[in-house]
Amino acid sequence: MTALDSAAKVNQRLLSPFPGVGLDPVWIGAGLREVGLEPATPLLPEQHQAAKALMDGRHPATGEPLVKAKVATHPRAKVAAEPLLKVLQQAAAERGTTVETMLCGVPRAGERFARLVRGVRRERDRHLLPIADAERLATCAAVDLALAYDRDLLQEARACRQARVVVRNRGFDLGIDVPKSVSVLYALAHTKLAAAVEDALATAVADVLAAVEGWAGYGLRGQHGGGRWAQRVPGTGLLGWVRWTVAAWPVAGHVGDLFLGAHLILANLVRGVDGRWSAVGAGGRDLYRHAHAAGALANARLRRLLSERHGIAWSRRPGTSAWEIAGVPEPLRILFSKRARQVSAAVAEALKSVEPDSRLSLKQRDRITLWIREYGEDAASPLENLHASWRQQARAIGCDPLSVTRSCRGAISSGLPARPAPADIATRRWQRAASRASSTPGPVPGRRHGLGAGRGPRRCGQRRRRRSADRAGIARQRRDRAASPRRQPPLQQPAIPACPRRHVALSSKTAHVPGTPEEA
Known part of the structure; x- marks a missing residue:
């Protein structure tokens, strides 16, 4: 998730195409009706000024300021x-x-x-x-x-x-990534199945947006801080648009790998039920808190929809435990992960210039990813040409696209298992947390018969004392890491040859986003 704190970032999400954009952007959010816009409709080029006005906190039709700009x-x-x-x-x-x-x-x-x-x-x-x-x-x-x-x-x-x-944040970019096997199925499938995958992704995104509106689509009234608590006011819905991606940045002169996903561009703007406009979810902090949950919900809804509609089976990926389509072989996922292999090679090259025991931080890995992006003259490539190139790459390693798609569909013939009850889900999560905390002090939450009488206060006291000791140990470790100059080694930019960047031309097809999502 990225904060859009400048007009340049907003323009990039609105005017400059993402690599591999193949579907037109769509208005999303129930709050759009408050400003005369209709959700689940295409965001046309003549409406770009309206989108910029929303990001600036102004009414798209009248230009009237809806929220007071925060200045410094x-x-x-x-x-x-x-x-x-x-x-x-x-x-x-x-x-x-x-x-x-x-x-x-x-x-x-x-x-x-x-x-x-x-x-x-x-x-x-x-x-x-x-x-x-x-x-x-x-x-x-x-x-x-x-x-x-x-x-x-x-x-x-x-x-x-x-x-x-x-200094106010104009909006937020909430990215939704799908498993690599779903992108492989979309790339190798025929036109009808590819459209079905697009529709399932659009439905999942609509469900996620409805959930995010419930989690963070509220406003605050009054002062928050200094011993005071602001009043939480429910909102009428978020405002923004969604950008669809189907391909990643090009690597080594080839077209970009398949990368199906969505970017939810949400304005930092919400109207409360009291009629006042304000920032979203305590200035967007609640959006950050629920970003991981939003991605997990999107993938869960996508798996459910593909299983119900096309009988697709899923299996855990060894090592990462991520859910992947069972019918997509591992060599295909590796084939279309050129960017990940390139980043890994660049990280290994960067580590050659530092001490052996050093490790790279997440921020340094992001810097390496930016370094290895190839920039050059844009070469438009239609979406049909991309699908043809991906199928050709699959055939080159001995995988027939038609056989792969047939093995994915209809893998579930006896129907989906019954959805577990909320109490069962809570019990499983509680037992999993207990197994992870088996070495920690205090009572184990997942004990079958509970705790004996009179043991609570004594064990709670032990838990407090041991927790204080644990905090002291964590503080020492943090001080040691801060004092060690080998934790954040300086990096040298890897020498990676550049190649022209290819953009996919915008397609005339528009993804359908249902107005009323199904129950997740």
Whole structure:
């Protein structure tokens, strides 16, 4: 999931095609009716300005602001906080007192200084504070700002004192990825079966959107923080559109591997049942909390729909335990995973330049993925040509596309098993959690006969003491990792040859997104 905090990111999701885009974008979200738009309809090129207006927090028809834009001090009107902190501490030492004592007579000055200290402790020399706050603290402590900053720097910051910038998130990009075997089936299938897979994915995405609207489609009223709790107000639905993908970035001069999925572009905007507009789910934090659940729900609904409609059977993938279509052989999944192999090779090459015991962080792996993307002149490739290329690659390794699709369909002939009751699901999850926590202190949640009388308080006390010890051990490990320079090794950009990037031309077909999803 990605936050869209700039107009450039919004334009990229709206105007610039994703690699392998083959279906037209579609409006989604029940909240669209609040602004005169209809969900489950195509997002036409002449409606791009309306989509941008929603991301900016404005009404798409009238341009009226729906939410107040969150603004902050311009970066040029800020100065580094660490020099001022050193000057204040030096002045307090010379006077034989503390900075807090010097500021105690001014309302909120001590609180602002405490925030400054926390920011410097957390970010060191990267922590900035507005010039107005710096002048206020210096005046209250009777120190000269010229002792901490150059004259030119102070003059520039004071000239930009009133400048403000918009810092609100315009929206969010919630990505839905499907198993590789589903993409393989879609790539090798005939036109009718490929359309059925598209329809199943559209239905699953509609179900996920309905669930996300229930999880995070609300607004907050009042102040939240400082000992106060804001009031939660249900919303009338989210607003946005969905972009469909069918292929990934090209690798080694070949067309991109098949990569079926969807991107839910959701505006940071929701109208409450009280008629007021506000940000989504506490500023989007609830969307982040439920991003993994949304992806899991989408894949679960997709598996159910494909099994019910086409009799497709599923099996766990060894090593990852991910669900894959049983009829898709492993060599095909490996064949159409060129990007993953390229990233693995680049990671291995990057590790050659660092110490043997070093490991790469997730952020460093993302940087490597960006490095190896090939950029060049765009070469439009119709969706039909992509399917032909994928079938040709499958035949080259001895896999007949027709045989693969036949082996996938009709694998379930006796009907699907009955859906377990919620109590059974809860019991299974509780027992699984108990098995994972078997080595932890305290009572085991999954015991068959429960706990004996009188054992709760004693074991709870043991659990508290051991939990404190565990926290202390975790804190030591974190300090050791932070002090070790071998945990985050510097990377050298791998030398990977570039090749032209291919984009798939937009198809005239539009995926159907049902208005009323089935029960998940």
